[in-house]
Amino acid sequence: xHVTVRHIxxxxxxxGSAMAAxxxxxxxxxxxxxxxxxLPTSPPSxxxxxxxxxxQAQNGAAQIVEISPDITATxxxxxxPIGESALAPANGFPNVAAVIHLTxxxxxxxxxxxxxxxxxAVGLGTTGFPPTPHTFPGGAQNPIGTAVGGTTWSTxxxxxxxxxxxxxxxxxxxxxxSPGTTLAIYFGDLDRYNTIxxxxxxxxVIVVTSTGAQxxxxxxxxxxxxxxx
Numbered sequence: 001x002h003v004t005v006r007h008i009x010x011x012x013x014x015x016g017s018a019m020a021a022x023x024x025x026x027x028x029x030x031x032x033x034x035x036x037x038x039l040p041t042s043p044p045s046x047x048x049x050x051x052x053x054x055x056q057a058q059n060g061a062a063q064i065v066e067i068s069p070d071i072t073a074t075x076x077x078x079x080x081p082i083g084e085s086a087l088a089p090a091n092g093f094p095n096v097a098a099v100i101h102l103t104x105x106x107x108x109x110x111x112x113x114x115x116x117x118x119x120x121a122v123g124l125g126t127t128g129f130p131p132t133p134h135t136f137p138g139g140a141q142n143p144i145g146t147a148v149g150g151t152t153w154s155t156x157x158x159x160x161x162x163x164x165x166x167x168x169x170x171x172x173x174x175x176x177x178s179p180g181t182t183l184a185i186y187f188g189d190l191d192r193y194n195t196i197x198x199x200x201x202x203x204x205v206i207v208v209t210s211t212g213a214q215x216x217x218x219x220x221x222x223x224x225x226x227x228x229x
Contacts, residue, residue, distance in 0.1 A: 054142070063109075066113045136154075137154075147173045148206055
């Protein structure tokens, strides 16, 4: 962790004896969130505003993708610039973004672990990152769908964590792929994807492989490590 940016004030361990989980929360202090872009802050006609910032209970069986602008952008040799998200590590905070590797048949939740900003993950298809400015689907500020893939899906805007607890999205299922093949699922932050040309800092990829094809999931653990800054 870059101590020049984030200074640990409190570290607390929340026991989860009944849950096999791998969530990790990094709260980095308060600041004014950036002005949203892409979609208006008010929902389109007929769309119900998200209750309580869309926060759901953690699914102990799901893999956890942490989201925070503090997760440093990097350049993946296959998918190019990515940033703002990574699978939750076994311990601590994911300082640098990484492609999300999952296997068929798993489930996944996204978790806002940033103590200052509302974050989100919205599907961008399976053929590549769209150029900016990108028009997100109507209603993407609310949760859409329960499966990641080529159809429209969104976590909606995930609220700023409170009380040292992350804001979890709904649980998504991961599509099945044939043995020896992979599927790349692109996603980006609703409010930040358009703020930098081509969304270089606020986007990532889920790469799905068939069950048994060298799974690269993070090990689950029995508790949630909470960092407050």
